Amino acid sequence: MTKLLEVNNLSISFTQYVQGLNRHDSKVITDLTIDVNENEIVAVLGSSGSGKSLLAHSILGILPYNSHVTGEIKYKGEVLTQELKEKLRGKEICLIPQSVNFLDPLMKVSQQAIGECEDDKEREEKKIRQREVFSKYGLDESVDDLYPFELSGGMARKVLLSTALLGDPNLLIADEPTPGLDKQSVEETISDIKNLKEQDKGVLLITHEINVALKTADRIAVFYSGHVIEINTAENFKDADNVLHPYTKALINSLPRNGFKLTEGVQPLDDVIGCPYYENCPVRMDKCEKNKPKLINHNGVMIRCFNYEEVNDES
Amino acid sequence: MNLEANNISFSYTKKKPILKDISLSLKNNEIIGLIGDSGSGKSTLCKILSGHISNYSGEVTIDNQKIPDKNFYPVQLIFQHPEKTMNPKWKMEKVLSESWTPTQELKDTFGLKDTWLTRWPNELSGGELQRFSILRALNPKTKFIIADEISTMLDAVTQVQIWEALINHCKANNIGILAVSHDEELLEVICDEIIHFNKINNI
Amino acid sequence: MSETPWYNKGLFSSLNLRQKTLLTIGLTGLVLLVIFISGTLIDANLPTDFSIKMQPPSFAHIFGTDWMGRDMFIRTIKGLSLSIMIGIGASIISSIIATLLAFLASINKFCDSFVSWLIDLFASIPHILLIMMISIALGKGAFGVIMAVAFSHWVNLTRVLRAEVLQINTSEYVALSKRFGKSKLWIAKEHILPLILSQIFVGTLLVFPHAIMHESSVTFLGFGLSPHEPAIGIILSESMTYLAMGAWWLAFFPGMALLIVVLLFDIIGDNLKRLFDPSQANK
Numbered sequence: 001m002t003k004l005l006e007v008n009n010l011s012i013s014f015t016q017y018v019q020g021l022n023r024h025d026s027k028v029i030t031d032l033t034i035d036v037n038e039n040e041i042v043a044v045l046g047s048s049g050s051g052k053s054l055l056a057h058s059i060l061g062i063l064p065y066n067s068h069v070t071g072e073i074k075y076k077g078e079v080l081t082q083e084l085k086e087k088l089r090g091k092e093i094c095l096i097p098q099s100v101n102f103l104d105p106l107m108k109v110s111q112q113a114i115g116e117c118e119d120d121k122e123r124e125e126k127k128i129r130q131r132e133v134f135s136k137y138g139l140d141e142s143v144d145d146l147y148p149f150e151l152s153g154g155m156a157r158k159v160l161l162s163t164a165l166l167g168d169p170n171l172l173i174a175d176e177p178t179p180g181l182d183k184q185s186v187e188e189t190i191s192d193i194k195n196l197k198e199q200d201k202g203v204l205l206i207t208h209e210i211n212v213a214l215k216t217a218d219r220i221a222v223f224y225s226g227h228v229i230e231i232n233t234a235e236n237f238k239d240a241d242n243v244l245h246p247y248t249k250a251l252i253n254s255l256p257r258n259g260f261k262l263t264e265g266v267q268p269l270d271d272v273i274g275c276p277y278y279e280n281c282p283v284r285m286d287k288c289e290k291n292k293p294k295l296i297n298h299n300g301v302m303i304r305c306f307n308y309e310e311v312n313d314e315s
Numbered sequence: 316m317n318l319e320a321n322n323i324s325f326s327y328t329k330k331k332p333i334l335k336d337i338s339l340s341l342k343n344n345e346i347i348g349l350i351g352d353s354g355s356g357k358s359t360l361c362k363i364l365s366g367h368i369s370n371y372s373g374e375v376t377i378d379n380q381k382i383p384d385k386n387f388y389p390v391q392l393i394f395q396h397p398e399k400t401m402n403p404k405w406k407m408e409k410v411l412s413e414s415w416t417p418t419q420e421l422k423d424t425f426g427l428k429d430t431w432l433t434r435w436p437n438e439l440s441g442g443e444l445q446r447f448s449i450l451r452a453l454n455p456k457t458k459f460i461i462a463d464e465i466s467t468m469l470d471a472v473t474q475v476q477i478w479e480a481l482i483n484h485c486k487a488n489n490i491g492i493l494a495v496s497h498d499e500e501l502l503e504v505i506c507d508e509i510i511h512f513n514k515i516n517n518i
Numbered sequence: 519m520s521e522t523p524w525y526n527k528g529l530f531s532s533l534n535l536r537q538k539t540l541l542t543i544g545l546t547g548l549v550l551l552v553i554f555i556s557g558t559l560i561d562a563n564l565p566t567d568f569s570i571k572m573q574p575p576s577f578a579h580i581f582g583t584d585w586m587g588r589d590m591f592i593r594t595i596k597g598l599s600l601s602i603m604i605g606i607g608a609s610i611i612s613s614i615i616a617t618l619l620a621f622l623a624s625i626n627k628f629c630d631s632f633v634s635w636l637i638d639l640f641a642s643i644p645h646i647l648l649i650m651m652i653s654i655a656l657g658k659g660a661f662g663v664i665m666a667v668a669f670s671h672w673v674n675l676t677r678v679l680r681a682e683v684l685q686i687n688t689s690e691y692v693a694l695s696k697r698f699g700k701s702k703l704w705i706a707k708e709h710i711l712p713l714i715l716s717q718i719f720v721g722t723l724l725v726f727p728h729a730i731m732h733e734s735s736v737t738f739l740g741f742g743l744s745p746h747e748p749a750i751g752i753i754l755s756e757s758m759t760y761l762a763m764g765a766w767w768l769a770f771f772p773g774m775a776l777l778i779v780v781l782l783f784d785i786i787g788d789n790l791k792r793l794f795d796p797s798q799a800n801k
Contacts, residue, residue, distance in 0.1 A: 047440065047442055152354075183497065208468065210470075251471050252471075254471040254475040256500040256503065261475065262475050262479050263475070263476075264426070264476070266428070266443065266473075267442075269434075269438070269443075387697075387698060387699035388699070399690045400694055402691050404713055413698060414698050
């Protein structure tokens, strides 16, 4: 079975002026490898501002001009070029944005959902389709004529979701779908996303809320300082003993329900030569300082740590 | 010391009040959690308590005294998005010293690295900036901290770090905390008492 | 995926956008500086030599000579440097007015509506009319023209700065600063000024070409500098008498030179704007 989405060794850096005339390349994502199958939800979990949204932007081909990308992204086995991205986005690949701020404030909701049409016939067809999807998510006809600012929080989320689903995409990218929502709205969002899986779609869920990732995803990729350090099943994330990387363990132990355990240390500001977790790692070795571990497969779990690499070599 | 809010009402538009007859009391040695739905007016209440909004009805007092508005305000608000609370043309050093100059020891407790001080706000991540904005609010004249979803945007590890440091400092210096969040699990761990916003807001 | 972007191709491929912009600004600035300085070094009373009067352009006199045998090139340079001086004075004064008014508008609602009213008032009067009126009222001459141009050109910048200050004033960092007990003056100086400094700077430079053009036109119309001053406007209005006699060079070269100077200032302003524009600041 070909994978729906495959991202191999993706690195994204930005060229910025540091001081005066010197330009500096700052790496935001380093050597990211991840894949999404049909009928699967994969969560990318990382603190906000860590650049994980850029993964979504690069899949959709909407990175800003001063970015520099290496590595490859494949969709259904086909390498995604900029032209292909532009062709597929909005049809096969869709983004569910964070908030209504991504909608045009001066356009009625239904108009935005339908988008550009070549002639009246197409408009009619799209209108029917839009109504169909909207009503599926409990949005009645009165919602069609509202402007974005008139939507309540819950409605807005449903509009964003159903708008993304209009083109009947195979791959959905949800970028922080639950920012500051209350418990009930979060539950609804989670069930909406899980519902997509039932419709044989693949979902890439980008979030910083570990609870959302746990409840929604099949697999979770942990993002640390621009690196994916571990990709494990959501099942294993329920217990700190079942995950491999020391940071992932710390992450699980720091949840309020797991004891709110304190782990010292902060993520490094700039790209480091060695392992990004070296400074704070309890099981570090000498070589971790100067060498960067690769993301390797350890009994089906993707892990970026020398400790497991050696075990793997011996076996 | 006792921070008290009596019969606070507020509305942004004439028609629809957002807060009605809210009363709340916070001692300087306790941590109270406030939980509620998004968009229900929690942040507005926070802004009223910390003096950011003035045209409300009702009164906010410390030990039954009106809080003087001119000088340093003893009730300090910490926002959810630290990057919006810092002047983009200021280096972090200046951002911090706008309020006060903390000791090296305190900086270490909050995990502030010296190398961050010479950076611009847009060069640091949300977690790092939030450490600055918390430390900035902990001026010796501060008696109460209103923490409005301060760890919502952070990862779980950082969340523990900043709450530990904040709570330890406040307990040692008799500063009261009103912790506002939608995360009940978190509030259960850190607070002495949890108040449901919908129950005190009489709309 | 990693193509060479357009700005890294061609002649200056080794330079990044910021270096290129600075190079452009530096070169144009240098040209203007040379014109300005050489102009100030020239004695205003040029030698007259009637034996070479009304000569068309030649290698000896590349802009030709006028009816008194004066070299038009030297007169033009002198006139341009006078124009630049008036431009500097006028644009700096107008920027100061704009900044003060923008801060005044931020004090309270009443001040804000007063400033808005002032903006509307000045925007509704045609520029050239306003300049002539102020210039005459202040007794013409260089002082009158500088003031006239300054008092008619603060409007656009004020509008921009007022909006900017208003927005900064509603920001969370200003709100916090007030809670830290900082005074309004302190906030204006420490928070707001650094944020609008680049706007003021670009605004000043973009007023420059307007100032020069308007100075020349009011002078041409006879409401600006007095006829004995070597201004471009004077040169142009004098040349009108001789145009019919076929002395085209009297108007053509000074006019072109004026246009080029104005363009150079425009280039500097645009480039600086690009440098400060966050959406393309990192090219």
